[in-house]
Amino acid sequence: MIIKNISILSFQNQSIQKNMDLTIVEGRISKISTSGVVSSSVSDIANEKIIDGTGKYIIPGLINAHAHTAMTLLRGVAEDVSVDDWFNKYVWIYEQGLVPDDVYTGTLIGAAEMLLSGVTAVADHYFAMDRAFDAYVKSGMRANLSWAVFGTGPDSEKQFETAMDFTKKHIGKNSRISISLAPHSPYICPEDFLIRVAAESDKLKLPMHIHVSETEDQVVQSLKKTGMTPVQVLDRTGVLRKGTILAHAYWATDDDLKLIKKRGAGIAHCAKTYMKFGDVNDLLPRALKAGVKVAYGSDGLASNNTVNIFETARDAALLAKCSTRNSETGKISDILPLLNSGEVIGLKDYGEIKEGALADLVLIDPSTPNMMPGYNIFADILYSLNNRNIHSVIVDGELVVENGKLLTIDVEELKNEAVEISKRLVATVSDKPMQSY
Numbered sequence: 001m002i003i004k005n006i007s008i009l010s011f012q013n014q015s016i017q018k019n020m021d022l023t024i025v026e027g028r029i030s031k032i033s034t035s036g037v038v039s040s041s042v043s044d045i046a047n048e049k050i051i052d053g054t055g056k057y058i059i060p061g062l063i064n065a066h067a068h069t070a071m072t073l074l075r076g077v078a079e080d081v082s083v084d085d086w087f088n089k090y091v092w093i094y095e096q097g098l099v100p101d102d103v104y105t106g107t108l109i110g111a112a113e114m115l116l117s118g119v120t121a122v123a124d125h126y127f128a129m130d131r132a133f134d135a136y137v138k139s140g141m142r143a144n145l146s147w148a149v150f151g152t153g154p155d156s157e158k159q160f161e162t163a164m165d166f167t168k169k170h171i172g173k174n175s176r177i178s179i180s181l182a183p184h185s186p187y188i189c190p191e192d193f194l195i196r197v198a199a200e201s202d203k204l205k206l207p208m209h210i211h212v213s214e215t216e217d218q219v220v221q222s223l224k225k226t227g228m229t230p231v232q233v234l235d236r237t238g239v240l241r242k243g244t245i246l247a248h249a250y251w252a253t254d255d256d257l258k259l260i261k262k263r264g265a266g267i268a269h270c271a272k273t274y275m276k277f278g279d280v281n282d283l284l285p286r287a288l289k290a291g292v293k294v295a296y297g298s299d300g301l302a303s304n305n306t307v308n309i310f311e312t313a314r315d316a317a318l319l320a321k322c323s324t325r326n327s328e329t330g331k332i333s334d335i336l337p338l339l340n341s342g343e344v345i346g347l348k349d350y351g352e353i354k355e356g357a358l359a360d361l362v363l364i365d366p367s368t369p370n371m372m373p374g375y376n377i378f379a380d381i382l383y384s385l386n387n388r389n390i391h392s393v394i395v396d397g398e399l400v401v402e403n404g405k406l407l408t409i410d411v412e413e414l415k416n417e418a419v420e421i422s423k424r425l426v427a428t429v430s431d432k433p434m435q436s437y
Contacts, residue, residue, distance in 0.1 A: 006053025061120025066297030
């Protein structure tokens with residue numbers, strides 16, 4: 001594939017390289033050159049795909065570092081409620097009605113939404129991940145999958161065995177899809193269970209993905225119960241380490257952030273979820289100051305309502321400004337690089353357009369009214385861009401969105417399936433949550 005006459009944007013240094021050609025071979029960027037100079041390695045290949053990038057920008061694909069993608073099927077079921085009621089009266093009630101095929105459909109819906117908004121890779125933390133795996137294979141997305149386990153309750157051992165069976169069977173099964181272990185959280189999982197999962201992580205050489213310090217109350221309760229913050233509990237149990245994705249860590253203390261930095265874990269920052277619960281905190285500015293690795297996460301669709309990471313970045317910028325009461329916080333130059341921070345989910349050669357990097361790319365068309373007149377393309381991308389500006393999306397060197405049209409998934413068919421599933425969920429809703437928050 002050759003992308004001709006494109007303008008390359010760098011979020012790392014806010015630079016623009018105009019009139020460039022990109023040559024893609026075997027899923028990677030093999031050559032970047034001034035427009036008109038074609039790589040001989042591709043010019044000799046018959047029927048190579050040529051994309052005209054005239055008037056467009058190209059950026060690395062976006063990362064969604066924490067998602068419960070199949071929760072597209074619960075979009076809108078729990079609005080204007082407290083955190084406790086969100087879990088106990090809605091989400092953990094409805095989720096009991098989901099079956100594995102629902103996870104497949106819900107994941108396809110989320111993958112379609114992500115690809116159409118420029119997200120090329122996701123860290124998905126949920127249940128029935130064997131069906132999510134099938135959905136991501138079909139979608140063409142890149143994904144890191146982790147089957148959530150609680151470590152408590154009458155069926156906890158069976159659930160753990162099921163998750164581990166999935167894990168062992170799917171390691172290395174698809175080059176685009178990696179696997180992590182997923183203890184739910186220190187507020188649900190007993191410490192001996194966290195130690196057990198950490199041991200499995202060592203044994204299988206797999207990273208972990210866990211919720212931690214989502215709310216201030218979780219930190220308060222942990223200090224009362226253990227004398228430690230939730231992040232310190234993860235450190236004591238061996239979960240806090242390089243490669244671990246910390247979903248939220250929103251109420252991490254400054255000392256927690258130093259510990260996270262020391263251990264090499266990364267934070268998935270889910271700004272819209274916090275704002276929907278009226279929870280204002282300055283985590284992002286503090287984390288960046290502490291040198292912690294951060295990427296954006298959508299969280300689940302029952303709290304975020306979208307999996308659009310451009311939107312999440314926008315919310316993160318505004319939350320940073322509001323939480324510090326300082327308009328100079330949440331600068332564009334700080335916010336944009338986190339859009340494709342692949343290191344947080346274990347992706348190497350990601351986040352910059354350079355020779356040898358993975359060919360996960362997004363072409364942006366700025367010709368719509370919302371992007372005019374175009375004084376500052378970086379500001380326009382953060383604060384003005386919408387899905388109409390996503391022209392094409394490439395994952396692993398393959399075109400999955402072209403001229404705004406998704407090539408891998410039939411969205412109309414999914415719509416009908418989603419409606420039928422929602423009717424069944426409403427009709428069979430339980431009166432008791434599967435866990436207690």
